Amino acid sequence: IESAGRKSIAVSGAWVAVAWEDNRDGVPRCYVALKAPGQAGFGDTLQVSGQEEAAEPAIVGLGGGRFALGWEEGGRVWARIVTAKSPGGSVSLAAPLVLSVGPGAQVSLGFTSRGGLFSVWSQKGERYWQIRFARLTVMAHGGIRPARAVIVDASAEGDQSYPSIAAVSGGRAVVAWEDRRAGHTRLYYAVSKNGGARFAPPQYLNEAVWRGQSLGFGRGTGVMRVALAAQGRDGVVAVWADKRDFESGYDVYGSFARGPNLTFGANEKVQDEFGNNIAQWHPAVAANRGGRVAAVWDDDRDGSSDVWLSWRNADGWSDDL
Numbered sequence: 001i002e003s004a005g006r007k008s009i010a011v012s013g014a015w016v017a018v019a020w021e022d023n024r025d026g027v028p029r030c031y032v033a034l035k036a037p038g039q040a041g042f043g044d045t046l047q048v049s050g051q052e053e054a055a056e057p058a059i060v061g062l063g064g065g066r067f068a069l070g071w072e073e074g075g076r077v078w079a080r081i082v083t084a085k086s087p088g089g090s091v092s093l094a095a096p097l098v099l100s101v102g103p104g105a106q107v108s109l110g111f112t113s114r115g116g117l118f119s120v121w122s123q124k125g126e127r128y129w130q131i132r133f134a135r136l137t138v139m140a141h142g143g144i145r146p147a148r149a150v151i152v153d154a155s156a157e158g159d160q161s162y163p164s165i166a167a168v169s170g171g172r173a174v175v176a177w178e179d180r181r182a183g184h185t186r187l188y189y190a191v192s193k194n195g196g197a198r199f200a201p202p203q204y205l206n207e208a209v210w211r212g213q214s215l216g217f218g219r220g221t222g223v224m225r226v227a228l229a230a231q232g233r234d235g236v237v238a239v240w241a242d243k244r245d246f247e248s249g250y251d252v253y254g255s256f257a258r259g260p261n262l263t264f265g266a267n268e269k270v271q272d273e274f275g276n277n278i279a280q281w282h283p284a285v286a287a288n289r290g291g292r293v294a295a296v297w298d299d300d301r302d303g304s305s306d307v308w309l310s311w312r313n314a315d316g317w318s319d320d321l
Contacts, residue, residue: 249279
């Protein structure tokens, strides 16, 4: 479950679902398993992808035991709906739908009850990979009807990849991604308008601080794998892997977007001082309606690869646990 900004676990009503990729039959495929209300364990594993090689599943809860899944298969992006009928009962899979017209990858999903279901992915354009966005309508029978996909940022002169999305109130969405227009990887983000019909001009997310430039190394800061989560009613939190301190590898950094324009503020180092001299990997983030935020990642500061947790409080990020 190396999700790179996509969500691999979701809650819908009292149901919990986990999506992942494995090659149990010799071919990489995408699977999902659901845990029913009151049950101690998960039910049967369901294959959600088809017969071709598949990877990078994403999942989001839609409420009432219904989930949306997206994944990459055969070089394109797909989606389908999974519905839990009743506690201890059957689980149904609606027909899959192709989202990307051309080669696509790295799908991420977001949902709010008033805004609907949003999807975002990286798709090959004429010259570069570009971030595409589509609002999806879930039909009563479990099918999906997509709106026309739009390009989030058509001005880029470089590949865009690994998008993450957070859906917020008012039918808006925040999309962040890795961008190579400057000749090195930077993080950009854009906020949707009119339910995703168009996006505001993209903005920088990470601060381009690069001490290595003075020594003649590289063009700028190395960053990767941004992950977003909606926070409270009208906020978004981002975490990512950041190599501005090039001597110790990647660190986990974060930032918060608040206000009517959802503008991200200053970058904050997430891990504590005990993690400063070793590299961090695979950051992920979660938040709730009450505003609580938690970030997790793995590092080997104790001599083995462990998962570490930090949460945001009034004084900043907590000591790592």
